Amino acid sequence: MNILKENFRTTMLRFGLVGSIVALYLAAVGMIETFAPRMLIGTSITLGHVFLLLAAVGSGFFSARELKEHSLGITATAGFISGAVSSLFLVILTFVIQFFVIQADQGSIFKLREMFVNFSPTLLEFLTFGKGLILGNILLIGLFGIMGVLGASFSFLPKRIRKGWINGLAWVFGIGLFSENVGQIFREFNGTSLNKLLFTGKSLNPIAALLIFAIVFAAGYYGVKTATNNKWKTFSPDQQKQGRLIFTVLGILFLVALPWMVGLFLSQALFIIGMYVMMGLGLNIVVGYAGLLDLGYVAFFAFGAYTMGILTSTGELGRVGFSFWAALPFAVLAGVLWGLLLGFPVLRMRGDYLAIVTLGFGEIIRIMALSNWLASLGGGAQGILHIPQPELFGLVLDSPQLMYYLVVLGALLAAFVTIRLRDSRLGRQWMAMREDEDVAEAMGINLVQTKLLAFSIGAAFSALAGAIFAARIGNIFPHSFNILISMNAISLIIVGGLGSIPGVIVGAIILIGLPEMLREFAEYRLLMYGFLLIIMMIAKPEGFWPEKRRRQELKDERDRQLASQTAELEN
Amino acid sequence: MLQQFLDRFSLTDFLLKIFQIVAIIILVVGVFKSLGADKYTSGQWVTLIFAGLAQGSIYALIALGYTLVYGILLMINFAHGDIYMAGAFTTVFLANSFAASGFLASSPFLAVLILILFAAGVSMVLNVIVERVAYRPLRGAPRLVPLITAIGASFAIEYSFRGFYGAEFHSYPLIPALNGLNYNIAGFSVPSVQIVVLVAALILMVALYYFIEKTKIGKAMRAVSEDKEVARLMGIDVDKTIMITFAVGGALAGAAGVFNGLFRPQGVFFFMGFIPGIKAFTAAVLGGIGNIPGAMFGGLFLGILEAVGPNLILEGLGIPAVNQLRDAFAFSLLVIILIFRPQGIFGEKLSEKKA
Numbered sequence: 001m002n003i004l005k006e007n008f009r010t011t012m013l014r015f016g017l018v019g020s021i022v023a024l025y026l027a028a029v030g031m032i033e034t035f036a037p038r039m040l041i042g043t044s045i046t047l048g049h050v051f052l053l054l055a056a057v058g059s060g061f062f063s064a065r066e067l068k069e070h071s072l073g074i075t076a077t078a079g080f081i082s083g084a085v086s087s088l089f090l091v092i093l094t095f096v097i098q099f100f101v102i103q104a105d106q107g108s109i110f111k112l113r114e115m116f117v118n119f120s121p122t123l124l125e126f127l128t129f130g131k132g133l134i135l136g137n138i139l140l141i142g143l144f145g146i147m148g149v150l151g152a153s154f155s156f157l158p159k160r161i162r163k164g165w166i167n168g169l170a171w172v173f174g175i176g177l178f179s180e181n182v183g184q185i186f187r188e189f190n191g192t193s194l195n196k197l198l199f200t201g202k203s204l205n206p207i208a209a210l211l212i213f214a215i216v217f218a219a220g221y222y223g224v225k226t227a228t229n230n231k232w233k234t235f236s237p238d239q240q241k242q243g244r245l246i247f248t249v250l251g252i253l254f255l256v257a258l259p260w261m262v263g264l265f266l267s268q269a270l271f272i273i274g275m276y277v278m279m280g281l282g283l284n285i286v287v288g289y290a291g292l293l294d295l296g297y298v299a300f301f302a303f304g305a306y307t308m309g310i311l312t313s314t315g316e317l318g319r320v321g322f323s324f325w326a327a328l329p330f331a332v333l334a335g336v337l338w339g340l341l342l343g344f345p346v347l348r349m350r351g352d353y354l355a356i357v358t359l360g361f362g363e364i365i366r367i368m369a370l371s372n373w374l375a376s377l378g379g380g381a382q383g384i385l386h387i388p389q390p391e392l393f394g395l396v397l398d399s400p401q402l403m404y405y406l407v408v409l410g411a412l413l414a415a416f417v418t419i420r421l422r423d424s425r426l427g428r429q430w431m432a433m434r435e436d437e438d439v440a441e442a443m444g445i446n447l448v449q450t451k452l453l454a455f456s457i458g459a460a461f462s463a464l465a466g467a468i469f470a471a472r473i474g475n476i477f478p479h480s481f482n483i484l485i486s487m488n489a490i491s492l493i494i495v496g497g498l499g500s501i502p503g504v505i506v507g508a509i510i511l512i513g514l515p516e517m518l519r520e521f522a523e524y525r526l527l528m529y530g531f532l533l534i535i536m537m538i539a540k541p542e543g544f545w546p547e548k549r550r551r552q553e554l555k556d557e558r559d560r561q562l563a564s565q566t567a568e569l570e571n
Numbered sequence: 572m573l574q575q576f577l578d579r580f581s582l583t584d585f586l587l588k589i590f591q592i593v594a595i596i597i598l599v600v601g602v603f604k605s606l607g608a609d610k611y612t613s614g615q616w617v618t619l620i621f622a623g624l625a626q627g628s629i630y631a632l633i634a635l636g637y638t639l640v641y642g643i644l645l646m647i648n649f650a651h652g653d654i655y656m657a658g659a660f661t662t663v664f665l666a667n668s669f670a671a672s673g674f675l676a677s678s679p680f681l682a683v684l685i686l687i688l689f690a691a692g693v694s695m696v697l698n699v700i701v702e703r704v705a706y707r708p709l710r711g712a713p714r715l716v717p718l719i720t721a722i723g724a725s726f727a728i729e730y731s732f733r734g735f736y737g738a739e740f741h742s743y744p745l746i747p748a749l750n751g752l753n754y755n756i757a758g759f760s761v762p763s764v765q766i767v768v769l770v771a772a773l774i775l776m777v778a779l780y781y782f783i784e785k786t787k788i789g790k791a792m793r794a795v796s797e798d799k800e801v802a803r804l805m806g807i808d809v810d811k812t813i814m815i816t817f818a819v820g821g822a823l824a825g826a827a828g829v830f831n832g833l834f835r836p837q838g839v840f841f842f843m844g845f846i847p848g849i850k851a852f853t854a855a856v857l858g859g860i861g862n863i864p865g866a867m868f869g870g871l872f873l874g875i876l877e878a879v880g881p882n883l884i885l886e887g888l889g890i891p892a893v894n895q896l897r898d899a900f901a902f903s904l905l906v907i908i909l910i911f912r913p914q915g916i917f918g919e920k921l922s923e924k925k926a
Contacts, residue, residue, distance in 0.1 A: 029731055029734030109668045109671045115735075118734070344586065345906060345910050346910075348910070349909060355647075359849065360849060360905050363898065364902050367896060371899075372892040373890045373895075448582070448583050524730065527726070534704070534727065537717075538709065
């Protein structure tokens, strides 16, 4: 009975307890309860279940990975036990809710529910599957154990089956999660019959789920992806070039057609993604290329928006009544000037001091905009109202679909400028400065000029995004320009990969697009950003789509570490 | 002669000098005009100064956490403001049940002591967890990397507590024994809560000073902040010492959270740590970051400046509703200090490595 040996027990217990803490955390923070009404498959499997069982799957997976060299039976048992252990705190929680919330003494001085707002009877009902305390808990423990085995299966199944298995589950989960959006796209194409086939109500129907799983499983099992890749490699370079051209044209057509395929609501999401891509590309120059961590990036966004507002507004605060296009250059210019002005005092600062001071700048600008002092200029807390929408050859860009094109043009412009700058002398100066300021200066780089250029060019894109934002929403208020915008921008370029242009787009889609589509997540968006930043920095500091040069650097670093480790071992 | 001058001349220095002179002129003009206007009595100024001292002692306690961590790891623990929030927010529920049971009225001293210890414990544990999860795996990484995880930790903590306790505002109970009572200091009446907060904070600071200077653990902390490698060779457990540093910093922040609750009962919610966090960082920089007495004086100094400054300087310049600009004033102070005296008031000039 190997399974009872001490190291097995400690492995299972350790991962089980960590999983248990995670599960309790998810319950306390309210995720399980908030996501419980969101159906994924049929009416029985909800997003709440997925979050509830996440901890069990995780602990099963990690303990199975630890015991990988053992037989299938042992790893599966280990998965089961650690999965079951990870239900421990939730089981305790059910009793706590029963006795301290539901049967709580009305006159008692300390009310648990007032502190932990999520420990509600609904949560108890969900955790025990409505089967009462005893039977419900037995079910809960059993389910957690089974999910532990599921987690373990990600590690013990043979490679080909595993691939199909994981892909299949992921696809079903993904389509279930985005069922509303997928359904919306089908509706735009009059695909009502397909819609009826796949979805019942708002969730995936169980038969369709099985079907999707079977298809994806088969594709994964027979290695469709590798086969396609191999086929691609057999083409001659000329053919590959042509193929790439075709893909590019298709990609552009796709971008053009996109807002009309997805409907009004998702077009608005696309607009926001595009805006953040623009800002991200600008911030990428400052942080990714020049290595200056700017946490007050929202200030330039605000300057762009306010300049646009003051110049074009038809309300009381509008000064000149310019059109959108006449005001746009001034908004960008305002961004550049403020970039220089705010960049100048921080020239001598590095790293963390720079970060805090720029953060302070962002807050100062917001507080000023809110104050009565400047109210005659920017409207104070009332903001600027009645900013007209842009007009192009008599066509008013008043829908998110039309504004989307404007924002895509802006983003393309930003990408073009970024690429050209990256490959220019200035770009190399930025990167030299990022790696080592002193050495860069010794090589004859003018640090003042280089830094100020980075700040002002970055600011220009932020101001451009701000100006378009102001024209889109029509009314601007100081509260729209809070620190969270800076945080969104900085998180998305880090998650995508610092210094990488496709990374910015990937980051914007993941961090901005997903929460826009999944309204349930809105409340937990920043919580997830926080954890994502930590996890990314520890596990994948180069981001999801790293810059080529940085990828090489990191690889070199890893090789060197490996070499030194082997050298140590040999000694 | 002229040639030499031109060789050394740099446009940046010149412009920074001009900026400095302009800042000083604004300050002097503002002060003269405000005092000339004679709008406030000396009693009002004293009230402002004492409120500033009490607020400043809270900043000082938070700033100590920044300074302790910076001294050892040379990183800004961006999440420190949220550690303070965690202590204050968790304790508000205990405080309210103490008030409901009458314990707070019957033995206020003991009750407040328990609240302080509880908040300090919560913040301490949380700070140690943050260090373990977000910073320890990244020892030796480029300096930007732990700063980014710190930002991540800050958001994770804020929104976790929002999830736990909800997004509503809570408030601390008023302490019957202190409520409405005023001390008479040199003819001016000062709310007793402010005196209590100030004295308690000063006691904690003195205790910390002795802890760092006189105990063996304090000695280890100083050794690690001097040179980690050599400290390791001397048999000091560096990871454990760093953990203790975070624990001490967290405990002080938690205590500060309760003091804040006594002094300003309203406004306990999940985002309450953000602004005090930046201000405490300003205080730490003001006193020279890494310098423990510096952080204490920096905090008190910032408290007074922030309380008096807007009325003293901005009002004279004809700016309306100066109280709205209080936070902006404190942040501007941070920028100005970092431009002209990054080593702080008491700090020695730091080497390139530390600056």
